[in-house]
Structures are given as structure tokens and as C-alpha cells.
Amino acid sequence: MKNYNFEINHDCLIVGRKNVIIRFDNPYPESVLVDKSLVGLTNGELKEALKKPFFVTANLMVKIEYEGHSYNFTIPKGYDWNGANVPSFAWLIIGQATEPRFKLASCVHDYICEHKGVINYDRYLSTLIFETLCEYFGRFNDVKRWAMFHSVDNFQKLQKGWKSGN
Numbered sequence: 001m002k003n004y005n006f007e008i009n010h011d012c013l014i015v016g017r018k019n020v021i022i023r024f025d026n027p028y029p030e031s032v033l034v035d036k037s038l039v040g041l042t043n044g045e046l047k048e049a050l051k052k053p054f055f056v057t058a059n060l061m062v063k064i065e066y067e068g069h070s071y072n073f074t075i076p077k078g079y080d081w082n083g084a085n086v087p088s089f090a091w092l093i094i095g096q097a098t099e100p101r102f103k104l105a106s107c108v109h110d111y112i113c114e115h116k117g118v119i120n121y122d123r124y125l126s127t128l129i130f131e132t133l134c135e136y137f138g139r140f141n142d143v144k145r146w147a148m149f150h151s152v153d154n155f156q157k158l159q160k161g162w163k164s165g166n
Helices: 043-051 100-114 123-138 142-157
Strands: 012-015 021-024 033-035 054-056 060-066 069-075
Touching: 012 123, 021 123, 033 100, 054 100, 060 123, 069 100, 100 123, 123 142
Parallel strands: none
Antiparallel strands: 012 021, 021 060, 033 054, 060 069
């Protein structure tokens, strides 16, 4: 795996719970995440754009450090995703799936869930990353973050492809 060099003054560094460290090569990583325009789309294109309404406009390099391990990956330009998978009954408490506060956390988390190998198939780490980005970029309070963390973590326990025991 390619090792990326991150400059102290030219990147974004976040430290989360359990000492997870997340670094982006861009000091403003949210600046490369945009909503798709729905103008001029055919019916098929519109249907697809509504399923995944966000996309990345430039490569976004991510470095994760956790428990002595370092994981480096790039979310490629053009990657699209659907936002956070918040069930409608929880919208009043947590917020809607396409709420801007979820944008970076949902992008990174969705990419990891689609490419589990980038963090060595560690389900718990993927949830810590989501929680950390929600705290730092979304400014969610402790109660909402607790609810989101446990909802995401428990949902992922039902999905295949993660290491057993995580």
C-alpha cells in the first residue's frame, strides 16, 4: 500500500475517542464533497442521482492511526454515496440522512464499508471513525453521538465481510 506524506500545516488532523487519529491531505476535506445537480437529468439518471446524491470532486487522501496500525487510502474523485442511513423514525432525534453535518462522516464511512480491506476489515474501527467525524465536523452532542455509534455498530454486526470478534 502506498505511504502518503502529510504536512503538519497542510492537512487536517482529528483525534477521537480511543485515540483514533484521522488525517486528510486537504485542510478542508468537506470542500471536495458536493451535492449532485438534478438539472437536465433523464429519468434514469435522476433516479440514480437521488439514490446517491453526493459525490467527491477531487481525490481525498485519508490516513487512520489506531492501536499501533496505520491505514492509508484515497477516496477517488467521482466517488458517490447516499449520505447517512438514518431511519425515518430517528430523523427528529438525529437528523435526516442528507443533512450536511453527516456529509464527511458518511462519505468516509460508506467508502470504508464498500472497501473494508482499507482498514483491515475492522468493524469497530469503522464505527469509531464515523463517530469521530460526526463529533468534529457535525458537532453532534454526546447523546446523539452515542445513539449513532451504537446504531451503526450494531447494524454492522449483521453485515458480512467484517472480522469476527470486532
